[in-house]
Amino acid sequence: MTSTKPSLPKGTRDFSPEQMAKRLFIMDAIRHTFQLYGFLPLETPAMENLSVLTGKYGEEGDQLLFKILNSGDFLADVTTEDINKGSKHLSASIAEKGLRYDLTVPLARFIVMHRHELTFPFKRYQMQPVWRADRPQKGRYREFYQCDADMIGSTSLIGEAEIIWMAHDLFSKIGLTKFVVFINLRKILKAIANHIGQGEQETTLCTAIDKLDKIGMDKVKEELTQKNFSKESLHTLESILSINGSNDEKIEQLKKMIGSSDVGKEGIKELELLLTYAKLYPRATQVEINLTLARGLSYYTGSIFEIKATEVAIGSIGGGGRYDNLTDLFGLPNTSGVGISFGIDRIYDVLEEMKLFPKHSNQSPKILITNFDSYCEKESIKVIHQLRASNISSELYPEPAKLKKQLSYADAKQIPFVIIIGEEEIQKQAYTLKDMHSGEQHTGSIEDLLKFIKIQ
Amino acid sequence: MTSTKPSLPKGTRDFSPEQMAKRLFIMDAIRHTFQLYGFLPLETPAMENLSVLTGKYGEEGDQLLFKILNSGDFLADVTTEDINKGSKHLSASIAEKGLRYDLTVPLARFIVMHRHELTFPFKRYQMQPVWRADRPQKGRYREFYQCDADMIGSTSLIGEAEIIWMAHDLFSKIGLTKFVVFINLRKILKAIANHIGQGEQETTLCTAIDKLDKIGMDKVKEELTQKNFSKESLHTLESILSINGSNDEKIEQLKKMIGSSDVGKEGIKELELLLTYAKLYPRATQVEINLTLARGLSYYTGSIFEIKATEVAIGSIGGGGRYDNLTDLFGLPNTSGVGISFGIDRIYDVLEEMKLFPKHSNQSPKILITNFDSYCEKESIKVIHQLRASNISSELYPEPAKLKKQLSYADAKQIPFVIIIGEEEIQKQAYTLKDMHSGEQHTGSIEDLLKFIKIQ
Numbered sequence: 001m002t003s004t005k006p007s008l009p010k011g012t013r014d015f016s017p018e019q020m021a022k023r024l025f026i027m028d029a030i031r032h033t034f035q036l037y038g039f040l041p042l043e044t045p046a047m048e049n050l051s052v053l054t055g056k057y058g059e060e061g062d063q064l065l066f067k068i069l070n071s072g073d074f075l076a077d078v079t080t081e082d083i084n085k086g087s088k089h090l091s092a093s094i095a096e097k098g099l100r101y102d103l104t105v106p107l108a109r110f111i112v113m114h115r116h117e118l119t120f121p122f123k124r125y126q127m128q129p130v131w132r133a134d135r136p137q138k139g140r141y142r143e144f145y146q147c148d149a150d151m152i153g154s155t156s157l158i159g160e161a162e163i164i165w166m167a168h169d170l171f172s173k174i175g176l177t178k179f180v181v182f183i184n185l186r187k188i189l190k191a192i193a194n195h196i197g198q199g200e201q202e203t204t205l206c207t208a209i210d211k212l213d214k215i216g217m218d219k220v221k222e223e224l225t226q227k228n229f230s231k232e233s234l235h236t237l238e239s240i241l242s243i244n245g246s247n248d249e250k251i252e253q254l255k256k257m258i259g260s261s262d263v264g265k266e267g268i269k270e271l272e273l274l275l276t277y278a279k280l281y282p283r284a285t286q287v288e289i290n291l292t293l294a295r296g297l298s299y300y301t302g303s304i305f306e307i308k309a310t311e312v313a314i315g316s317i318g319g320g321g322r323y324d325n326l327t328d329l330f331g332l333p334n335t336s337g338v339g340i341s342f343g344i345d346r347i348y349d350v351l352e353e354m355k356l357f358p359k360h361s362n363q364s365p366k367i368l369i370t371n372f373d374s375y376c377e378k379e380s381i382k383v384i385h386q387l388r389a390s391n392i393s394s395e396l397y398p399e400p401a402k403l404k405k406q407l408s409y410a411d412a413k414q415i416p417f418v419i420i421i422g423e424e425e426i427q428k429q430a431y432t433l434k435d436m437h438s439g440e441q442h443t444g445s446i447e448d449l450l451k452f453i454k455i456q
Numbered sequence: 457m458t459s460t461k462p463s464l465p466k467g468t469r470d471f472s473p474e475q476m477a478k479r480l481f482i483m484d485a486i487r488h489t490f491q492l493y494g495f496l497p498l499e500t501p502a503m504e505n506l507s508v509l510t511g512k513y514g515e516e517g518d519q520l521l522f523k524i525l526n527s528g529d530f531l532a533d534v535t536t537e538d539i540n541k542g543s544k545h546l547s548a549s550i551a552e553k554g555l556r557y558d559l560t561v562p563l564a565r566f567i568v569m570h571r572h573e574l575t576f577p578f579k580r581y582q583m584q585p586v587w588r589a590d591r592p593q594k595g596r597y598r599e600f601y602q603c604d605a606d607m608i609g610s611t612s613l614i615g616e617a618e619i620i621w622m623a624h625d626l627f628s629k630i631g632l633t634k635f636v637v638f639i640n641l642r643k644i645l646k647a648i649a650n651h652i653g654q655g656e657q658e659t660t661l662c663t664a665i666d667k668l669d670k671i672g673m674d675k676v677k678e679e680l681t682q683k684n685f686s687k688e689s690l691h692t693l694e695s696i697l698s699i700n701g702s703n704d705e706k707i708e709q710l711k712k713m714i715g716s717s718d719v720g721k722e723g724i725k726e727l728e729l730l731l732t733y734a735k736l737y738p739r740a741t742q743v744e745i746n747l748t749l750a751r752g753l754s755y756y757t758g759s760i761f762e763i764k765a766t767e768v769a770i771g772s773i774g775g776g777g778r779y780d781n782l783t784d785l786f787g788l789p790n791t792s793g794v795g796i797s798f799g800i801d802r803i804y805d806v807l808e809e810m811k812l813f814p815k816h817s818n819q820s821p822k823i824l825i826t827n828f829d830s831y832c833e834k835e836s837i838k839v840i841h842q843l844r845a846s847n848i849s850s851e852l853y854p855e856p857a858k859l860k861k862q863l864s865y866a867d868a869k870q871i872p873f874v875i876i877i878g879e880e881e882i883q884k885q886a887y888t889l890k891d892m893h894s895g896e897q898h899t900g901s902i903e904d905l906l907k908f909i910k911i912q
Contacts, residue, residue, distance in 0.1 A: 006565040006786045009503045009553050014566050017496035017580065024497060036844050038821035038851030040473035041480060045599050046502060046555075046585060047465045047522075066503075067525040069551050071589040075543040083539055087531040095525050097465050099502075109462040110470050119868040121854055124473065129502065133527040143501050156855040158827070161837075169844065280837045282845070330462045365494035371614070381617075381736045388492050388625065389738070395494030398577055399612040412575040 011134070011142030021363040026174060026347050027127060030147045033170040034125035037162055039149045042124040044106040046131075047097045054098075056105045056329060058298060064132045066142075067095035099131040103148045104299075104326065104339070111152055112330040120153030139314070141345065150339030152327075157270060159338035160303050161277035163320060167307055167340065168285055174347070175356045179317065182290035182306045183274060187267030189294055191258040192240055196233040205229075206294035209241065213292065217241070241291055247275055250289045274303070299323045305340060309350040317350060318342045366453065367394040367417045368410040370403065380421045383431065386446055392453070410436055417453060467590070467598030477819040482630060482803050483583060486603045489626040490581035493618055495605045498580040500562040502587075503553045510554075512561045512785060514754055520588045522598075523551035555587035559604045560755075560782065560795070567608055568786035576609030595770070597801065606795030608783075613726060615794035616759050617733035619776060623763055623796065624741055630803070631812045635773065638746035638762045639730060643723030645750055647714040648696055652689040661685075662750035665697065669748065673697070697747055703731055706745045730759070755779045761796060765806040773806060774798045822909065823850040823873045824866040826859065836877045839887065842902055848909070866892055873909060 008014065015023060031041075047068060054062055074094045082093050100106050103126045111118065127147040134140055149166070151159045164181055171179055193202040208223045221234045229237075243253045251271060258264035271289060278285045293304050302322030309317050320340035327335045351357050367387060369380045380396055387394040395415065397406045403420065410418045420432040433442045433449045442452055464470065471479060487497075503524060510518055530550045538549050556562050559582045567574065583603040590596055605622070607615045620637055627635055649658040664679045677690045685693075699709045707727060714720035727745060734741045749760050758778030765773050776796035783791045807813050823843060825836045836852055843850040851871065853862045859876065866874045876888040889898045889905045898908055 006508050006568055007505060008501065008569075009505055012501035012503055014501070014569075015497075015499040016570070017498060020497035020499060023499075035819060035821075036847070036849045038824075038849060040819055041471075041476035042473060043471040043476060043479075045464065045468035045470070046587070047468055047599065049463060049465055052462050063527075066527070068555075069523040069525050069547060071519075071522070073543045075539070075546060083531070087529045090531060091525060099524075112462055113464075113470075114472070119865060123851070131502070143503065151854065154854040158833075158852060158854040162852070162854075165841070277837070280834065280841075282841045363491060363496055365491070368494075377614075378736065381733070385621070385736075385738045391492070393492045393494060395579070396614060396618070398607065398610040398614040398618075409575060 009142070011136030011140075013141060013143070017363060022348060022351070022357050023344060024363065025357065026344055026351070027145075027147070029170060029173045030342055030344075031125070031127060033166055033173060034147075034149045036169070037123075037149070037166050039123045039125040039151075042107070042110065042126045043128060044100065044103070044110060044126070046099055046129075048100050048106060048109070050092075050096060050098045052109050052330075053101060053105060057101055061101060064134055065101055066099040066131045066133055067091055068097040068099070070094055070096055100128075101132055102130050103128060103146050103341070104150075104323075105329075107148075107150060107152075108326045108330055111335070112327050112332045115332060121159075122152045123150070124152075125149040139345070139349070145344045147342040147344060148339055150337050152337040153335055155336045157273050157277065157303075160274055160305075160322065161280075163305065163338065163340045164274070164278050164285065164287055165281050167318060168281060168283070170342070172283075174351065175358075176309065176347070176350060176354070178311045178354075179286060179307055179309050181285070181287045182293050182308065183271075183287060184290055184293035184304045185267045185270055186297075186301055186304070187263050187270065188254070188258070188291065191261050191264035191267055192237070192291070194261055194263065195240070195258045196229075196236045198229060198233055201227065201229070203297055205237075206297055209237075209292045210294040212241065243291065247287070247289050250291075251275075270303075295319060296321055299326060301325060302336075303338065307342075309346075309354075312350045312353050314346055314349055314353075316343070317346045362414050364414045364416075365393040365395045366415070367392060367419055368406065368413075368415045369394060369396045370406050370418065370420050370422070371397040371400055372403075372422055373400050376421055376423065376426065379426050383419060383421060383446055387450075390450060392450070407434070407436075419449065465598070467592030467596075469597060469599070473819060478804060478807070478813050479800060480819065481813065482800055482807070483601075483603070485626060485629045486798055486800075487581070487583060489622055489629060490603075490605045492625070493579075493605070493622050495579045495581040495607075498563070498566065498582050499584060500556065500559070500566060500582070502555055502585075504556050504562060504565070506548075506552060506554045508565050508786075509557060509561060513557055517557060520590055521557055522555040522587045522589055523547055524553040524555070526550055526552055556584075557588060558586050559584060559602050559797070560606075560779075561785075563604070563606060563608075564782045564786060567791070568783050568788045571788060577615075578608045579606070580608075581605040595801070595805070601800045603798040603800060604795055606793050608793040609791055611792045613729055613733065613759075616730055616761075616778070617736075619761065619794065619796045620730070620734050620741065620743055621737050623774060624737060624739070626798070628739075630807065631814075632765065632803070632806060632810070634767045634810075635742060635763055635765050637741070637743045638749050638764065639727075639743060640746055640749035640760045641723045641726055642753075642757055642760070643719050643726065644710070644714070644747065647717050647720035647723055648693070648747070650717055650719065651696070651714045652685075652692045654685060654689055657683065657685070659753055661693075662753055665693075665748045666750040668697065699747065703743070703745050706747075707731075726759075751775060752777055755782060757781060758792070759794065763798075765802075765810075768806045768809050770802055770805055770809075772799070773802045818870050820870045820872075821849040821851045822871070823848060823875055824862065824869075824871045825850060825852045826862050826874065826876050826878070827853040827856050828859075828878055829856050832877055832879065832882065835882050839875060839877060839902055843906075846906060848906070863890070863892075875905065 078093050082090055129143050129145050131143050167181055189206055193199050193205050204227050208220050212220050240257055243250050254268055278287045293306055300321035301324040304321040306316045307318035322338040324336045369384050371377050371380055384394050384396050416436055418434045425431045430443050534549050538546055585599050585601050587599050623637055645662055649655050649661050660683050664676050668676050696713055699706050710724055734743045749762055756777035757780040760777040762772045763774035778794040780792045825840045827833050840850050840852050872892055874890045881887045886899050
């Protein structure tokens with residue numbers, strides 16, 4: 001075996017204990033919140049058959065799938081002709097499986113495969129990594145976690161309401177108060193397209209206005225002019241999109257503009273119901289109607305959500321919506337679902353930038369027990385078992401060493417307390433507890449020291 | 457988009473909410489125990505460069521690596537000659553990355569890459585899936601979780617002791633009392649090989665005796681005869697391997713047989729120290745010297761562990777040992793490590809077969825709140841927020857429905873309580889709580905019902 005200088009595949013990351021402690025803080029909060037709302041855990045394999053994945057994410061998405069080379073002699077049945085047709089053609093013959101691209105298509109597959117055993121509405125959560133062969137850049141990775149909760153098999157807007165409430169519970173739990181849940185509805189977008197006389201061009205319209213935040217109104221109009229939107233239609237569009245004020249004010253103005261069409265009426269009624277639900281949350285909610293929100297149009301058919309941190313320029317920290325046709329792809333029609341996906345990496349960056357991680361979110365053991373020699377070690381072992389039986393995470397220094405070395409080890413690992421057990425301590429049956437933060441020392445029986453640590 | 461009948465890649469599994477609840481019971485116990493012992497969390501990417509993975513698991517292991525097709529036009533730089541040389545040669549040109557095969561090589565890579573930032577001894581745990589292109593069969597999957605804890609950078613046998621204690625804590629935590637931790641040492645195996653005059657053939661000897669349990673002494677002798685072991689050496693071997701009795705008795709006999717050689721002396725001394733450590737555990741330990749234990753010889757250089765459930769025929773539920781050369785492969789010599797790996801799938805099967813999963817290990821919400829109409833729904837929403845604020849997981853039936861339908865939903869989802877909120881209940885401000893198990897009903901304010909639920 002030769003020695004290799006090791007490296008990581010680009011776009012992938014190790015998570016050190018310090019980073020993991022913070023990630024676990026976020027993930028535990030998300031898992032806890034999902035369970036509090038009655039979502040049940042599900043896990044699916046990292047690999048899916050390419051027949052399941054391909055064609056679900058558009059052509060661009062297909063190109064981002066990581067494909068797994070068939071095992072064994074994968075060239076056995078490949079002809080020269082196959083090879084001459086190029087990479088894309090050949091990959092179909094030599095790779096049957098791919099890594100999952102998101103958690104939504106695997107969910108649809110799972111539901112279709114198990115539809116006869118499941119009780120609907122089926123509420124599941126799933127927290128697993130996904131992989132995309134995207135060009136790596138700041139904040140964009142080739143492996144990242146998604147944390148999804150979905151309710152499948154009910155068209156009720158209670159699904160949407162639960163998502164709004166849940167987001168508020170989650171962010172309050174992790175101390176992030178500066179955020180907004182933006183909402184919009186496909187029906188509102190459709191009514192707008194109709195109203196400006198471009199009902200056939202809804203997708204073109206939405207793709208353009210979704211960029212309003214980034215490129216501004218002039219560029220949006222320019223883009224739509226190129227797609228043959230009339231001057232008049234763009235004038236009307238501009239007046240709709242400039243609707244502002246509180247949610248209630250927005251709804252009043254929407255009523256005047258698109259409230260006469262059937263789809264407009266329905267959309268407004270649903271928006272009103274959503275806002276009513278939001279108000280039933282016991283504290284104030286940060287929900288805002290956003291008419292330019294038009295993401296995920298290839299599968300969202302009802303509501304669309306986006307959650308943004310307001311004090312950090314980082315894009316969305318969560319997103320979701322309602323999809324009516326997802327399981328259609330696998331032959332199960334009429335199964336509406338609504339879901340939310342939280343992005344751990346983005347939430348991590350927000351908490352880091354706003355210094356919101358709790359001080360003691362590291363996972364270091366609480367106590368280091370010293371080890372001086374085989375005589376003292378025996379006593380140290382006795383003590384460490386007592387600590388662990390009291391559910392206090394603790395570490396025994398693995399070999400005899402000078403006190404100074406053991407203290408710097410505790411310091412480097414951010415272990416807050418050291419219990420010193422030398423010959424003198426054993427004789428007196430009174431151990432020394434050193435608080436690594438303050439430098440203070442206390443002496444006493446293990447019970448005394450435990451009391452002291454617990455009141456910290 | 458066409459409708460595809462979906463399926464799973466062979467050797468992979470979905471984990472339903474029922475299965476996940478049980479898996480989380482085990483995984484939470486493992487994570488908690490690792491942390492109690494001062495191991496810190498680490499995660500590494502699913503994909504590693506093949507230069508990191510290849511050559512670490514022997515030729516057989518290399519063949520079990522899942523390889524990931526390079527993105528984009530992977531054939532661009534491939535010549536006809538490359539293709540003509542066959543699959544194995546071609547795969548090196550079209551696949552740079554593979555899925556991790558275990559958690560140990562990624563750990564070694566991580567340590568070498570971060571050796572200047574880490575504090576040694578470095579204690580990390582890691583719980584992530586690994587992938588092997590093995591032939592799928594009962595109990596053997598192509599994707600499965602490993603749960604590893606390792607201490608790197610100390611040669612002290614305290615590392616081994618912590619593993620023995622930790623296994624006992626873990627299994628006691630999950631209610632599995634019928635298990636044995638088998639231990640052996642490479643030094644003992646070496647001394648045996650020397651003693652029977654086959655010091656040069658240690659690996660051949662070990663590979664054969666490791667199978668003793670499965671194939672019996674006669675077959676082992678047959679195999680070794682074919683490898684030119686003399687009749688006399690096999691006679692001596694048989695007398696050593698038939699050593700039995702308590703650990704102390706085994707050590708007494710070992711002393712007589714191999715105690716005169718240096719390596720034998722050292723091995724026996726280490727075994728004695730390990731047993732002394734085991735006895736310092738506050739309860740009885742189930743540790744057994746097993747001279748035929750000889751797994752993982754390609755990297756274990758010191759101790760070898762194997763943990764078996766004694767009442768279920770399932771093979772090992774955990775294994776580990778000490779390795780001195782792992783980081784050598786990446787250019788960092790003299791870094792001894794010792795670790796243990798627990799197998800969730802096997803532990804799951806044991807708990808299932810012995811009916812040891814706690815009764816309420818399902819993750820279902822504790823309460824379902826009814827939904828009759830928009831008037832009642834408003835009250836239901838008020839109540840559900842109260843429950844969740846009290847940290848009680850609960851679910852609101854998402855749409856108005858008959859009570860019977862909502863009760864059967866609770867039943868199917870194993871939700872133990874239903875709070876019924878109809879017009880009458882709202883008028884009286886006294887809700888009805890139905891215990892789905894006993895069928896009993898209680899009426900009262902939400903505070904009354906909460907008290908009742910909490911004493912359950």
